[in-house]
Amino acid sequence: MTRARFTAPVCAGIAVLLLFAGCRTAPKEPDPSPEQQLIDRGRALFFEETFAGNGRTCGTCHPVDNNFVLEPKSIAGLPERDPLFVAEFVEALEDNFENPRLMRDFGLILENLDGFGDLENVFTQRGIPHTLGLRRSVDSRDGPRTGWSGDGAPLDGSLRAFSVGAVIQHFTRRTDRVAGVDFRLPTDAELDALEAFMLAQGRQEDLALPLPLKGLQAARGQELFNDPTSGKCFGCHVNAGANASPAVFGPGVGNINFNTGVEALPDQPFDRSGERVPPDDGFGVPGIGEFNIPPLVEAADTAPFFHNNSVATLEGAVAFYNGDAFNNSPAGQLLAGATGGPINLDATQVEAVSAFLRVINALENIRSATELLEAIRDNRRLVGRLSKEQPTVAIAEIEDAIEVLEAGALHPVASAALREALAQASTIPGRVFSTGRVARAALKALLEAKNDLVET
Numbered sequence: 069m070t071r072a073r074f075t076a077p078v079c080a081g082i083a084v085l086l087l088f089a090g091c092r093t094a095p096k097e098p099d100p101s102p103e104q105q106l107i108d109r110g111r112a113l114f115f116e117e118t119f120a121g122n123g124r125t126c127g128t129c130h131p132v133d134n135n136f137v138l139e140p141k142s143i144a145g146l147p148e149r150d151p152l153f154v155a156e157f158v159e160a161l162e163d164n165f166e167n168p169r170l171m172r173d174f175g176l177i178l179e180n181l182d183g184f185g186d187l188e189n190v191f192t193q194r195g196i197p198h199t200l201g202l203r204r205s206v207d208s209r210d211g212p213r214t215g216w217s218g219d220g221a222p223l224d225g226s227l228r229a230f231s232v233g234a235v236i237q238h239f240t241r242r243t244d245r246v247a248g249v250d251f252r253l254p255t256d257a258e259l260d261a262l263e264a265f266m267l268a269q270g271r272q273e274d275l276a277l278p279l280p281l282k283g284l285q286a287a288r289g290q291e292l293f294n295d296p297t298s299g300k301c302f303g304c305h306v307n308a309g310a311n312a313s314p315a316v317f318g319p320g321v322g323n324i325n326f327n328t329g330v331e332a333l334p335d336q337p338f339d340r341s342g343e344r345v346p347p348d349d350g351f352g353v354p355g356i357g358e359f360n361i362p363p364l365v366e367a368a369d370t371a372p373f374f375h376n377n378s379v380a381t382l383e384g385a386v387a388f389y390n391g392d393a394f395n396n397s398p399a400g401q402l403l404a405g406a407t408g409g410p411i412n413l414d415a416t417q418v419e420a421v422s423a424f425l426r427v428i429n430a431l432e433n434i435r436s437a438t439e440l441l442e443a444i445r446d447n448r449r450l451v452g453r454l455s456k457e458q459p460t461v462a463i464a465e466i467e468d469a470i471e472v473l474e475a476g477a478l479h480p481v482a483s484a485a486l487r488e489a490l491a492q493a494s495t496i497p498g499r500v501f502s503t504g505r506v507a508r509a510a511l512k513a514l515l516e517a518k519n520d521l522v523e524t
């Protein structure tokens with residue numbers, strides 16, 4: 069009998085193995101609070117619920133390990149039958165649902181923001197925004213502002229309403245969009261859960277600028293960003309977030325809208341594709357050409373930029389503010405009137421402001437990876453996460469930090485420490501032994517990286 073061959077030490081070994089494996093796959097979990105349970109339910113809905121529609125989930129376009137966005141590079145890596153591409157293989161969705169070429173080449177998604185009355189002519193093509201830090205980017209003096217133009221949601225424009233709008237827009241089986249036939253609408257309880265999940269993702273607080281940055285270029289960039297005579301960025305992106313400056317626009321102003329002239333840019337990347345991209349009229353029906361302020365802390369690792377993905381690099385997005393499209397726009401004119409002239413940053417200054425935005429993005433990546441690795445080290449599951457997702461997202465965050473720094477030729481010392489953190493963290497998925505030790509080593513390297521970026 070084979071069983072007889074297992075000697076006592078072998079059995080003990082197996083028992084120890086099982087014990088370790090058990091610890092790894094079933095983290096100790098304190099009883100979740102009702103709020104935590106709601107966030108967990110929201111997570112499941114966000115990534116798994118198709119609402120009886122065409123097979124897409126929210127996570128189809130907002131994947132957790134890619135900052136909740138898709139851009140042409142990640143789209144190119146998806147399988148042919150991914151539900152993102154339903155317009156390519158579901159006959160009822162062939163016309164007026166998506167433009168597959170614009171989606172694949174430019175990461176653009178079709179949106180009927182001014183209603184579903186004339187599908188052939190009334191639509192816009194927009195990039196997918198990340199859904200991180202929403203707790204700090206939606207509220208305004210005039211109510212919630214969601215989507216690129218602040219009116220991406222039906223009804224009251226809230227995050228809850230946005231989820232309803234997203235189901236009707238993106239989940240339908242046919243362009244007739246009959247609720248109960250082509251999809252089912254989320255219930256009130258589901259909307260509460262989705263909202264709680266989304267609000268829990270990413271940054272929960274704004275930065276308090278200025279930060280004691282160590283890099284000379286990033287520190288200079290921060291000064292320019294906050295300087296009312298040169299960069300002038302802070303007026304609209306106070307603390308590099310999504311809210312306008314209360315000092316300029318009054319207390320409680322929050323996330324407001326501007327026409328900064330992105331639509332007026334010449335030579336948009338999609339212009340020569342031959343595909344139709346109608347002008348995007350922004351906020352309102354019919355629109356007034358305004359878009360709302362996106363948060364900048366998360367910008368560097370979520371290219372391309374602006375509502376129509378018209379600029380591929382961060383340096384290009386900063387340089388936008390030097391050009392005619394911005395300086396002749398209603399917002400540019402207003403700014404020039406209030407400050408005595410246009411924004412005029414030279415190449416070195418464009419790079420300095422970009423260096424600043426790269427460094428604060430890397431710091432946010434490090435914050436997020438640290439939170440995830442601490443949970444792994446302590447054998448805890450974070451609310452709204454699956455245990456197995458924690459290392460994957462931590463790895464993605466570290467990779468992003470490396471990418472945003474290296475693409476700007478910044479902070480080689482931090483970058484080396486981040487590579488060490490990545491080497492350690494990459495061994496965590498599937499690991500049975502010594503997970504805590506590896507997480508601690510990765511955390512140590514992350515701290516070294518942080519110490520190279522900012523005084524701590």
Ligand code: HEC
Pocket residue numbers: 124125126127128129130177179181194195196197198199205213214215216217219220221227230231232234235238262266
């Ligand atoms: C087919 C791709 C796709 C799917 C599926 C999708 N979204 Fe989006 N999402 C987008 C695009 C494009 C925008 C920008 C829309 C706009 O500007 O009006 C967006 C914007 C958002 C925003 C606004 C973020 C901000 O900063 O204001 C939220 C919130 C959001 N989506 C949540 C969801 C939820 C919840 C679901 C699932 C019910 C979902 N999305 C499904 C593509 C998608």
Ligand code: HEC
Pocket residue numbers: 216293299300301302303304305325326327328330331359360361362363364367370372373374375376382385386389399400403411421
């Ligand atoms: C008048 C208000 C205003 C000022 C001043 C301003 N911005 Fe913006 N910014 C916006 C708005 C509104 C958008 C969204 C525009 C769109 O998508 O059409 C935006 C978008 C951006 C984006 C793209 C973010 C993304 O995720 O796509 C970057 C980067 C950016 N701004 C950086 C800056 C910098 C750097 C400065 C200073 C040189 C600056 N902004 C000054 C209002 C402003």
